[in-house]
Amino acid sequence: MTDKARNISLMIIFIFLIYGIFFLNLFLEDAQISSVERRNLKQFPSITWEKISDGSFMSEFDDYTLDQFAFRDSYRKLKAFVAYNIFNQSDNNKIYIAGDHASKYLDKLNEGEVISGANKFNKLYEEYLKNMNVYYSIIPDKNYFIAKENGYPSIDYEKFENLILSNMNKNMTYINLFDKLEIDDYYKTDIHWRQEKLENVVEELENKMDFESVDDYKENILEDFYGVYYGQSALPLPSENLVYCTADFFDDVSVKILNETTFEYEEKSMYDLEDYNNVDPYDIFLGGPKAAIVIENKNASTDKELIMFRDSFGSSLAPLLIGGYKKITVLDLRYIASPLLTEEIVSFSEGSDVLIINCVDVLNSSSILKIF
Amino acid sequence: MLFSSISFLYYFVPILFFIYFLVPFKFKNFVLLVTSLFFYFWGEPIYVFLMIGISIVGYVFGLLTDRYRENKKLSKFFMLFSVVISFLTLGFFKYADFVIENINGIFKTNIELLKIALPIGISFYTFQIASYNIDLYRGNVKVQKNLVSFMTYVSMFPQLIAGPIVRYQTVEKELYERKVTVDDVGYGIRRFVLGLAKKVLIANLLGEFCDISKTSTEQSVLFVWTYVIAYALHIYFDFSGYSDMAIGLGRILGFHFPENFDYPYISNSITEFWRRWHITLSTWFRDYVYIPLGGNRVSKIKWLRNIVVVWALTGLWHGASWNFVIWGLFFAVFLIIEKLFLYDKLNKIPKIFSKSYTLILVLISWIIFDAASTSDIATRVGMMFGFGNVPFSNFETLYYIKSYAMIFIIGIIGATPCVKNIINKLRENKVMNKVLNVSEILVLLLLLVVSTAYLVDGSFNPFLYFRF
Numbered sequence: 001m002t003d004k005a006r007n008i009s010l011m012i013i014f015i016f017l018i019y020g021i022f023f024l025n026l027f028l029e030d031a032q033i034s035s036v037e038r039r040n041l042k043q044f045p046s047i048t049w050e051k052i053s054d055g056s057f058m059s060e061f062d063d064y065t066l067d068q069f070a071f072r073d074s075y076r077k078l079k080a081f082v083a084y085n086i087f088n089q090s091d092n093n094k095i096y097i098a099g100d101h102a103s104k105y106l107d108k109l110n111e112g113e114v115i116s117g118a119n120k121f122n123k124l125y126e127e128y129l130k131n132m133n134v135y136y137s138i139i140p141d142k143n144y145f146i147a148k149e150n151g152y153p154s155i156d157y158e159k160f161e162n163l164i165l166s167n168m169n170k171n172m173t174y175i176n177l178f179d180k181l182e183i184d185d186y187y188k189t190d191i192h193w194r195q196e197k198l199e200n201v202v203e204e205l206e207n208k209m210d211f212e213s214v215d216d217y218k219e220n221i222l223e224d225f226y227g228v229y230y231g232q233s234a235l236p237l238p239s240e241n242l243v244y245c246t247a248d249f250f251d252d253v254s255v256k257i258l259n260e261t262t263f264e265y266e267e268k269s270m271y272d273l274e275d276y277n278n279v280d281p282y283d284i285f286l287g288g289p290k291a292a293i294v295i296e297n298k299n300a301s302t303d304k305e306l307i308m309f310r311d312s313f314g315s316s317l318a319p320l321l322i323g324g325y326k327k328i329t330v331l332d333l334r335y336i337a338s339p340l341l342t343e344e345i346v347s348f349s350e351g352s353d354v355l356i357i358n359c360v361d362v363l364n365s366s367s368i369l370k371i372f
Numbered sequence: 373m374l375f376s377s378i379s380f381l382y383y384f385v386p387i388l389f390f391i392y393f394l395v396p397f398k399f400k401n402f403v404l405l406v407t408s409l410f411f412y413f414w415g416e417p418i419y420v421f422l423m424i425g426i427s428i429v430g431y432v433f434g435l436l437t438d439r440y441r442e443n444k445k446l447s448k449f450f451m452l453f454s455v456v457i458s459f460l461t462l463g464f465f466k467y468a469d470f471v472i473e474n475i476n477g478i479f480k481t482n483i484e485l486l487k488i489a490l491p492i493g494i495s496f497y498t499f500q501i502a503s504y505n506i507d508l509y510r511g512n513v514k515v516q517k518n519l520v521s522f523m524t525y526v527s528m529f530p531q532l533i534a535g536p537i538v539r540y541q542t543v544e545k546e547l548y549e550r551k552v553t554v555d556d557v558g559y560g561i562r563r564f565v566l567g568l569a570k571k572v573l574i575a576n577l578l579g580e581f582c583d584i585s586k587t588s589t590e591q592s593v594l595f596v597w598t599y600v601i602a603y604a605l606h607i608y609f610d611f612s613g614y615s616d617m618a619i620g621l622g623r624i625l626g627f628h629f630p631e632n633f634d635y636p637y638i639s640n641s642i643t644e645f646w647r648r649w650h651i652t653l654s655t656w657f658r659d660y661v662y663i664p665l666g667g668n669r670v671s672k673i674k675w676l677r678n679i680v681v682v683w684a685l686t687g688l689w690h691g692a693s694w695n696f697v698i699w700g701l702f703f704a705v706f707l708i709i710e711k712l713f714l715y716d717k718l719n720k721i722p723k724i725f726s727k728s729y730t731l732i733l734v735l736i737s738w739i740i741f742d743a744a745s746t747s748d749i750a751t752r753v754g755m756m757f758g759f760g761n762v763p764f765s766n767f768e769t770l771y772y773i774k775s776y777a778m779i780f781i782i783g784i785i786g787a788t789p790c791v792k793n794i795i796n797k798l799r800e801n802k803v804m805n806k807v808l809n810v811s812e813i814l815v816l817l818l819l820l821v822v823s824t825a826y827l828v829d830g831s832f833n834p835f836l837y838f839r840f
Contacts, residue, residue, distance in 0.1 A: 003805075004554065006809035010812075021824075058417070062379050065382070066378055079828070082826075087779055089776070090774060
């Protein structure tokens with residue numbers, strides 16, 4: 001090929017590519033959500049003089065062009081491929097693959113956040129939980145099991161645990177779950193644990209909190225589960241089966257979820273299969289992370305009640321605990337502020353059990369907890 | 373608007389090129405002006421009027437400088453008036469808070485900071501306007517009577533916000549008459565795509581490494597060394613990538629912009645480094661500050677003073693902070709040492725020593741440049757040489773070095789002319805030249821697609837030189 005022919009070819013290819021993408025972006029219908037990334041995509045921004053003069057329209061438009069780029073997912077996959085295979089990077093957007101598990105590494109122990117988290121729970125204790133049996137637990141993230149041994153950055157978990165233990169009010173009892181779990185108790189492509197693998201966790205809670213749950217569950221399978229790391233890594237990871245556990249006595253269990261607009265509880269099922277089509281299929285467990293949920297076991301052989309302060313991991317745990325309680329109130333303080341915990345939402349009855357259970361990620365960025 | 377953004381690449385460029393190449397030549401400057409103002413407006417919706425205002429001042433006083441050419445004093449006054457307006461504007465927006473901070477510090481006063489946002493590219497376009505007015509006064513260029521053409525020169529989007537600093541005389545003729553050939557377009561596309569890849573695939577990734585290293589709580593000697601190497605490569609690929617894109621776009625539009633970088637890290641002395649790094653800035657200071665001060669044709673004391681003044685100003689041009697002044701003076705010291713006795717010796721010793729000497733000094737200079745404070749400079753330099761009470765290496769250091777090793781390798785090779793020399797050698801063979809021409813198209817296409825993929829996926833994309 002002569003130099004002239006090269007320049008002509010280059011010009012034609014460049015024009016074809018630039019204008020091809022321009023017209024594709026212009027005429028392809030904008031998508032509302034990215035199912036693989038589990039988020040709403042930016043839409044064309046509204047135009048106002050104010051937004052133009054302060055530059056926010058421009059930055060919103062820039063974000064819009066990124067989100068609505070034609071064949072965006074293919075480009076993201078290409079980027080992940082290049083990062084892993086050409087540049088030989090160990091992770092893509094902090095997500096790494098160790099064995100058949102994907103995980104997002106956690107390399108910074110935010111001591112201030114961890115201490116602040118502990119103090120927030122102390123405040124909660126002083127305000128609401130003084131005359132109750134209060135327990136707390138830390139759910140290790142997947143990195144605890146696979147990061148260091150596979151050569152990925154990791155926080156010092158011993159230090160993390162000690163920070164929590166040394167700062168939490170001593171009237172609250174710690175239940176150690178670190179040695180009750182292993183990596184295969186988590187989904188390979190997701191951050192969460194597997195409900196059907198929580199036998200050891202439930203047993204430990206039963207022992208320490210002195211209740212007796214049910215251990216005869218039926219496992220129900222939902223196929224084609226892609227966890228959060230599938231979309232974030234943009235790598236061709238295989239799908240998994242999501243398993244949810246049911247028991248005969250669930251027929252007599254009611255679930256009510258707080259409507260965060262009306263502030264009234266509304267009936268819902270323990271596992272709503274329609275939620276499997278949500279942006280996060282893990283929402284199938286109690287509808288996902290909701291501000292407040294009340295689970296009542298009408299035929300319970302006990303009057304014990306449990307209040308559970310939790311994050312999304314708690315959604316799959318709570319159904320396994322209801323066999324040992326008359327009522328469980330599940331609260332997520334990321335979505336409801338502590339001053340709103342009125343009698344209508346939750347009753348802090350003397351002698352009830354309380355379980356504060358959060359994963360490492362939440363405690364390491366505890367400013368998201370609305371405890372004031 | 374960033375060159376390395378989807379809005380620029382796949383919205384602005386296709387629309388601009390369509391209009392620009394559709395209209396007859398007499399309207400091309402107007403199209404370029406309007407699109408350039410829109411380009412600037414996208415990033416600076418208010419300050420675009422500031423740029424227009426200063427441009428009009430430069431234009432009007434240029435006319436007056438020319439009109440009263442017979443009256444030397446008046447002509448000089450008009451030239452100086454415009455130059456002072458340009459520099460006062462630059463001084464106010466860039467250095468007002470720096471001055472206030474220092475006054476507060478020295479006199480223990482409590483003057484409130486103005487907290488004015490720095491208009492993007494102000495350091496570049498004020499220098500361009502000043503160079504026009506000075507060159508016009510000196511008789512090096514003809515007066516530009518057409519406001520559209522003058523403002524096209526000042527605001528031309530490829531070089532508007534991060535250089536290269538294009539002098540009026542460089543594009544004077546092309547403002548009236550320019551041809552765009554297929555070869556120009558081919559060359560422009562090559563430069564642009566290579567610049568984009570340098571920015572997106574190397575500079576941005578090394579910038580990530582720098583951020584990780586700087587914010588890490590697990591510091592080590594090795595981490596600081598790799599950070600400074602990464603920063604040196606990052607700033608080079610970031611800035612030279614932008615210059616490549618500017619030169620490439622300029623060529624597609626029919627302009628020949630000057631080169632701004634020439635493999636600076638292969639230099640054998642600091643003197644040579646500054647002949648290869650940000651060439652348009654160092655030549656600007658040479659022609660408009662150093663030589664008017666007398667250059668080296670004065671007494672030794674004055675000559676040394678001239679060097680110190682020029683390099684303090686060069687440092688200050690990069691930012692309103694003492695670390696930039698120290699950075700400039702750091703170079704001044706070594707330039708003086710070289711000029712006094714070292715330069716000749718450096719040319720005689722084996723290249724490995726002269727290159728190592730230059731590289732180590734340049735690396736230390738980047739620590740000064742990127743320091744958050746003057747104490748930060750001492751801390752980091754101390755850590756580099758084992759005085760920081762940190763281990764030589766640790767787990768985190770090794771992880772990130774391993775993860776970014778390939779980018780480092782590509783960056784180091786790319787910062788030298790090795791690949792260019794090999795390709796040029798191969799091109800001497802006709803058959804190989806043909807093969808390379810085909811390969812070049814495929815490589816450029818791949819680079820464009822992969823760069824786009826990184827832009828679509830990523831969020832780390834700031835241009836360093838936007839703040840200057």
